Amino acid sequence: MHNTERNMTAASIRYLLAVHALCAQGQGARCVDVAERLGVTKPSAHAMIESLCRMGLAQKKRYSSVYLTEEGEQAARLYASCCEPLYARLQEALGLDEECCRSAACAVLAQMSDRLPQLQQELG
Secondary structure (H helix, E strand, C coil), X not given: CHHHHCCCCHHXXXXXXXXXXXHHHCCCECHHHHHHHHCCCHHHHHHHHHHHHHCCCEEECCCCXXXXXXXXXXXXXXXXXXXXXXXXXXXXXXXXXXXXHHHHHHHHHHHCHHHHHHHHHHHC
């Protein structure tokens, strides 16, 4: 997983977490649903999903839903376990709106990807 973590940007973390949430019911996520959830265009969602696929975190067949790979599931769970408490702390401390705090939390996680397990313990 360390190979993919080094390449994770704040945006790719946001998309990974969105796909993870949309796949929670056991079904795949459609690009249009990811785009709607994140407030981006469908081409933007498609491009980032393709990037997640190249990193080995997701898989998608042409004209079908996207699913997280086992590695993608593990990464999403780790990022989510850090993102939620970090988001809550940022919102409490700064009083910013939800979108700003989520973006800031993902930016912090992208910079600390090599220390996520330690951060998870500190935030837990």
